[in-house]
Amino acid sequence: MAWTEEGADSVWANLVSGDLAHLADGPGVRASDGLSRRDFVRVAGAAGAGLVLAVSIPGCSPADRTGGGPGGGAKGAFAPNAWIRIGTDGEVTFVVDRSEMGQGVTTALPMMLAEELEVPLDDVHFEFAPAAKEYFNRIFGSQGTGGSTSVRAAWKPLRKAGAAARMMLVSAAARKWNVDASTCTAANGKVSDGAGHSATYGELAEAAANETPPEDPPLKDPKDFTILGKRHPRLDTPFKTNGSAVFGIDVRPDGVLIGGVERSPVYGGKVKSLDESKAMQVPGVHKVVNLGDRVGVVAEHYWAAAKGREALQVEWDEGPWADQSSEKIAATLRRLGQKPGAVARNDGDTDAALRKAGSRVHEATFDLPYLAHACMEPMNATAHVRADGCDVWAPTQFQTATQQTAGKLAGVDPSKVRVHTTYLGGGFGRRAMQDFIADAVLLSKAAGAPVKAVWSREDATRHDGYRPANHHVLRAALDGSGHPVAWSHRVVAPSITRVFSGQPLKNGLDSEAVEGAVGMPYAIPNVQVDYHDAEVGVPVWFWRSVNNSFNGMVVECMIDELAHLAGKDPYRYRHDLLADKPVHRRVLDLAADKAGWGRRLPAGRAHGIAVFESFNSHVAQVAEVSIEKGKPRVHRVMAAVDCGPVVNPSIIEAQVQSAIVYGLTAALYGDITIENGRCQQGNFNDYLMLRIDEMPEVEVHVVMDSDAEQGGMGEPGLPPIAPAVCNALRALTGKPIRKLPIHV
Amino acid sequence: MSITLSVNGSSHQVDVPDDMPLLWVLRDVIGLTGTKFGCGIGQCGACTVHLDGQAVRACLTPVSTVGSGKITTIEGLSDDNSHPVQRAWIQEDVPQCGYCQSGQIMSAAALLAGTATPSDADIDRAMKGNICRCGTYQRIRKAIHTAADLAGKEA
Numbered sequence: 011m012a013w014t015e016e017g018a019d020s021v022w023a024n025l026v027s028g029d030l031a032h033l034a035d036g037p038g039v040r041a042s043d044g045l046s047r048r049d050f051v052r053v054a055g056a057a058g059a060g061l062v063l064a065v066s067i068p069g070c071s072p073a074d075r076t077g078g079g080p081g082g083g084a085k086g087a088f089a090p091n092a093w094i095r096i097g098t099d100g101e102v103t104f105v106v107d108r109s110e111m112g113q114g115v116t117t118a119l120p121m122m123l124a125e126e127l128e129v130p131l132d133d134v135h136f137e138f139a140p141a142a143k144e145y146f147n148r149i150f151g152s153q154g155t156g157g158s159t160s161v162r163a164a165w166k167p168l169r170k171a172g173a174a175a176r177m178m179l180v181s182a183a184a185r186k187w188n189v190d191a192s193t194c195t196a197a198n199g200k201v202s203d204g205a206g207h208s209a210t211y212g213e214l215a216e217a218a219a220n221e222t223p224p225e226d227p228p229l230k231d232p233k234d235f236t237i238l239g240k241r242h243p244r245l246d247t248p249f250k251t252n253g254s255a256v257f258g259i260d261v262r263p264d265g266v267l268i269g270g271v272e273r274s275p276v277y278g279g280k281v282k283s284l285d286e287s288k289a290m291q292v293p294g295v296h297k298v299v300n301l302g303d304r305v306g307v308v309a310e311h312y313w314a315a316a317k318g319r320e321a322l323q324v325e326w327d328e329g330p331w332a333d334q335s336s337e338k339i340a341a342t343l344r345r346l347g348q349k350p351g352a353v354a355r356n357d358g359d360t361d362a363a364l365r366k367a368g369s370r371v372h373e374a375t376f377d378l379p380y381l382a383h384a385c386m387e388p389m390n391a392t393a394h395v396r397a398d399g400c401d402v403w404a405p406t407q408f409q410t411a412t413q414q415t416a417g418k419l420a421g422v423d424p425s426k427v428r429v430h431t432t433y434l435g436g437g438f439g440r441r442a443m444q445d446f447i448a449d450a451v452l453l454s455k456a457a458g459a460p461v462k463a464v465w466s467r468e469d470a471t472r473h474d475g476y477r478p479a480n481h482h483v484l485r486a487a488l489d490g491s492g493h494p495v496a497w498s499h500r501v502v503a504p505s506i507t508r509v510f511s512g513q514p515l516k517n518g519l520d521s522e523a524v525e526g527a528v529g530m531p532y533a534i535p536n537v538q539v540d541y542h543d544a545e546v547g548v549p550v551w552f553w554r555s556v557n558n559s560f561n562g563m564v565v566e567c568m569i570d571e572l573a574h575l576a577g578k579d580p581y582r583y584r585h586d587l588l589a590d591k592p593v594h595r596r597v598l599d600l601a602a603d604k605a606g607w608g609r610r611l612p613a614g615r616a617h618g619i620a621v622f623e624s625f626n627s628h629v630a631q632v633a634e635v636s637i638e639k640g641k642p643r644v645h646r647v648m649a650a651v652d653c654g655p656v657v658n659p660s661i662i663e664a665q666v667q668s669a670i671v672y673g674l675t676a677a678l679y680g681d682i683t684i685e686n687g688r689c690q691q692g693n694f695n696d697y698l699m700l701r702i703d704e705m706p707e708v709e710v711h712v713v714m715d716s717d718a719e720q721g722g723m724g725e726p727g728l729p730p731i732a733p734a735v736c737n738a739l740r741a742l743t744g745k746p747i748r749k750l751p752i753h754v
Numbered sequence: 755m756s757i758t759l760s761v762n763g764s765s766h767q768v769d770v771p772d773d774m775p776l777l778w779v780l781r782d783v784i785g786l787t788g789t790k791f792g793c794g795i796g797q798c799g800a801c802t803v804h805l806d807g808q809a810v811r812a813c814l815t816p817v818s819t820v821g822s823g824k825i826t827t828i829e830g831l832s833d834d835n836s837h838p839v840q841r842a843w844i845q846e847d848v849p850q851c852g853y854c855q856s857g858q859i860m861s862a863a864a865l866l867a868g869t870a871t872p873s874d875a876d877i878d879r880a881m882k883g884n885i886c887r888c889g890t891y892q893r894i895r896k897a898i899h900t901a902a903d904l905a906g907k908e909a
Contacts, residue, residue, distance in 0.1 A: 112851030112888045243847045250852030251840045253788020253828035257853055260787035268782060293771060311782035313774045386792055386800060386853040386887045435853030436887050467793040660847055664893070668850055671889025694797035694885060703878035705891035
């Protein structure tokens with residue numbers, strides 16, 4: 011099936027339901043947004059409020075990367091995106107402009123602030139920021155959480171803001187006591203001088219609001235850190251052990267009704283006819299709403315909505331994809347893989363080198379499936395549409411799009427939409443979609459009441475934006491000593507960028523889809539990477555580590571195959587080919603060393619290794635694997651991580667364990683299949699999850715005091731696990747694994 | 755039908771369909787939202803509560819079958835996060851997104867009520883019905899051993 015505009019429109023329109031195109035059309039910070047150095051922090055406090063600082067976090071913006079410092083440029087309006095409030099009672103409140111979906115951002119960011127502000131971390135309270143221009147995530151040019159960016163974006167500016175606040179408090183104290191500021195020290199939420207004066211931050215907050223923020227406050231030497239780089243418990247844990255943390259699904263505004271939504275079983279289908287009479291007879295059902303491409307039932311509670319949905323009689327116009335199947339999709343991807351694609355990397359002359367190698371070329375094809383996100387909290391949102399505006403309570407990763415989607419569908423200006431971000435019961439990229447927001451807004455508008463739209467698990471599995479299915483053609487040639495001299499990697503995968511941007515790809519290339527393939531780190535003189543997009547009617551979206559999730563598997567399995575062909579040890583082979591990649595080599599060596607690479611393992615077990623860089627972080631993993639009852643069993647995983655400056659090793663450890671479970675679940679079980687245009691899986695009985703009895707013992711070693719650039723940590727632990735396990739299985743069985751999920 | 759339920763030591767009178775799962779009565783009618791919806795078919799354990807001390811899946815428990823049984827939800831496990839399992843969860847910093855953790859904690863508390871010092875195999879058996887998509891399993895295992903120690907010191 012070929013790509014058509016119309017087909018795409020019908021598939022995507024109801025998924026995104028918002029005008030997102032402009033959000034993806036360029037780097038987050040434009041030149042005009044540049045700020046002068048003194049403008050990175052401003053006093054924003056009203057009288058009586060203590061000290062309130064508004065902070066601008068340019069973070070990983072292009073301007074910051076090119077060395078412009080906070081704000082980077084010269085002119086433009088001050089655009090704060092974080093707030094620090096020091097109350098007259100001394101309480102420090104930090105307004106977090108990120109979504110907490112398990113990655114620990116509500117702990118990591120306050121740690122940065124507390125370190126420079128000189129307050130105990132436990133004294134910092136966090137609040138989620140409402141959606142407003144002030145809270146734009148500067149990397150995306152919009153407020154959202156993704157791409158393992160949160161810590162990277164805040165690392166410098168947030169510490170600077172903490173330092174500025176501390177200096178203002180010190181300066182206020184010095185003025186009050188009529189002493190030189192240099193005689194004062196700040197520690198533990200207090201300022202004191204050598205002469206017996208002492209005051210708490212709370213006592214100084216009002217006065218500090220009259221001080222001018224310093225232009226470029228110096229930061230602590232990392233060796234003096236007392237909070238950063240140390241294991242510290244997460245600040246949100248106590249709310250998550252007693253049921254008090256409020257997730258989206260827990261929101262209950264007065265008078266709220268519950269909505270359930272029946273969607274076309276085939277992507278892009280529309281309602282042909284609807285008979286709502288039986289549904290309306292279900293006790294507790296208030297309203298049935300025909301939304302054109304889906305049907306909503308508004309009821310007293312979830313159970314009535316679910317029963318109402320069962321009683322709906324809907325005939326669907328299934329649209330152009332009604333006969334789509336996994337088999338046909340695989341054939342389409344394979345066919346594309348046979349012809350040259352858009353070139354993404356071209357070193358040397360790969361074609362000539364492969365021709366020269368003739369029959370000695372090693373060729374392998376890899377096939378990986380569609381994957382669902384399977385967030386534990388099913389999709390949901392609550393909306394209250396009124397004539398004068400709209401409130402949305404949502405576990406969203408993308409507040410700006412939520413605001414725009416709600417405004418458009420409610421028929422109000424986006425500035426009249428208040429987005430209240432709740433805790434997210436898993437995100438993994440899924441909650442940047444806006445389909446669940448649209449459900450709540452449309453049903454609230456139709457019902458004239460607040461409505462919480464709640465998806466079933468089956469809805470969430472069958473109407474996901476999936477990690478795209480993908481096909482790869484790899485060709486490589488070795489010289490006489492077994493060194494690779496040519497490497498050709500063709501990636502065929504439906505483009506997420508095209509979906510997200512709503513724009514056709516430029517020159518047929520999605521540079522995100524080849525991330526990790528273009529970055530193939532081994533020293534090979536002739537390298538070519540090319541790419542084919544494919545529109546096959548199945549929604550695709552960002553999934554944890556995105557395209558790295560498949561390109562990592564392919565690159566790391568292929569290099570293992572080459573080591574095997576060359577008769578070399580796969581760890582030493584990689585090590586030798588990474589002479590120019592010191593950070594890769596550092597984590598590779600560390601993982602191999604900690605795992606005892608090369609030592610004798612219990613009978614029937616083997617080690618497999620993989621190393622991969624994504625989101626600026628480097629991770630190597632050694633998996634110890636056996637085959638039990640015809641199934642792979644992963645006993646241990648030794649992981650080594652270099653993410654540059656370390657904020658909280660405990661959270662890094664947790665994120666790596668998490669990414670390993672997510673990736674291993676996919677490698678062992680993940681397989682969304684399509685038949686008659688329909689997703690064949692629905693719930694955890696046919697879309698399996700790794701459980702505690704299959705959990706490998708994971709040990710995480712973090713490179714401390716790294717000189718590497720700061721990297722993200724939410725995703726980079728994922729790409730190496732599948733290839734590490736597959737490479738161990740190849741060592742056990744002699745047969746390469748080129749298809750996921752794994753069958754041995 | 756009108757039913758009187760005993761939840762966390764309080765009595766609640768509700769008027770709901772008799773086939774309505776306890777989960778939705780707790781969440782949408784009584785307003786105790788700590789018990790979570792994950793799958794609706796008893797596959798994930800997010801809705802685990804105690805019925806007369808036994809761990810049950812509230813999503814598969816029709817409200818009419820509860821009778822005079824005493825229901826304990828995460829909100830009723832302790833008033834102040836002081837149950838040994840809660841303390842152990844905090845000590846080991848278990849939760850990530852936290853969504854499944856109510857169910858994990860209720861399953862773990864039921865395990866420890868019956869088996870004071872569970873082995874790893876006991877933990878596998880009792881906890882494999884609880885899915886965690888964030889992959890907190892390793893810390894859950896450790897926290898259950900910690901909770902057993904904490905409870906043992908109190909006994």
